[in-house]
Amino acid sequence: MDQTNSSVVTEFVLVGLTKSLGMQFLLFLLFSTFYVGIILGNLFIVFTVISDSHLHSPMYILLANLSLIDLGLSSTTLPRMISDLFSDCKTISFHNCMIQMFFIHVTGGVEMVLLIVMAYDRYTAICKPLHYLTIMNPQMCMLLVVAAWITGVTHAVFQFAFVINLPFCGPNNVGSFYCDFPWVIKLACVDNYAIEFVVTANSGFISMGTFFLLIVSYIFILVTVRQHSSKDLSKAFFTLSTHITVVFLFFLPCMFLYVWPFPTKSLDTFLAIVDFAVTPVLNPAIYTLRNRDMKVAMRRLSRQVISSREMTTDFIDKSRR
DSSP: OOSOOOOOOOEEEOOOSOOOHHHHHHHHHHHHHHHHHHHHHHHHHHHHHHHOGGGOSHHHHHHHHHHHHHHHHHHTTHHHHHHHTTOSOOEEEHHHHHHHHHHHHHHHHHHHHHHHHHHHHHHHHHHOGGGHHHHTOHHHHHHHHHHHHHHHHHHHHHHHHHHTTOOOOSOOBOSSSSOOHHHHHTTSSSOOHHHHHHHIIIIIIHHHHHHHHHHHHHHHHHHHHHHHOGGGHHHHHHHHHHHHHHHHHHHHHHHHHHTSOOSSHHHHHHHHHIIIIIHHHHHHHHHHHTOHHHHHHHHHHHHHHHHHHHHHHHHHHHHHO
């Protein structure tokens, strides 16, 4: 970050979502509610998985990591977006813009790999149940999580290396409510066609390729289950429908943002909000409402919390007497 950059641009201008005061209040309430839901929902999943020994299995360890990543991804943009709603001067410093882009792509890259790992986990559990605990042992699970983080950081660093030393000497209006590589690159004072292609290939085509790989893998799992037992097909589909829903929610906006951007900014903005606000708040609901073990564990954790609070209250009352 401290290396010399020939740019004269020291800050970038972000675009507000609306100029209507009434709409600003509505969006403030909406996004604040979303962000509180993201924090509480995802942290509750993490604490439930950590505290309940029944959930110390690869599936739920991966789910806890996904919740942490969702929390991190939304935190890269939502707090800033909320604070900028009532701000007349929506600017972000050059360094903060670069940091925001970097962490967006770190968390996004990690989430892509985690979804692939979760698909592999479901494939092993459904198609090779007798070998599941051998294949998805704790060491393998930890190795896959570390690999997801390494891939995410590598993905972000690869793109970041192309952008950090670009000269920015002219317009500084990003044209969006957050910084991202495709929009910032367009502001550079050089021919950016080659760099735009690299970013599109790195983010867009990887997103598209991963999406189709996941969908094909889920279809393969269902076909395999159907060949062995048609009775188990509906059960397998019920289990996988949760993962398929999350895959669609995460990858479709990514593909349109990086591969086929819409001609109107409003649609691009809507898709970005889906990725940063809607998907992270829906994931906890999707994974808990459709999962019996998670619902049981959460009720057990809630009872423990209530019991602990009652014991604390009784102790305080007795102390006062």
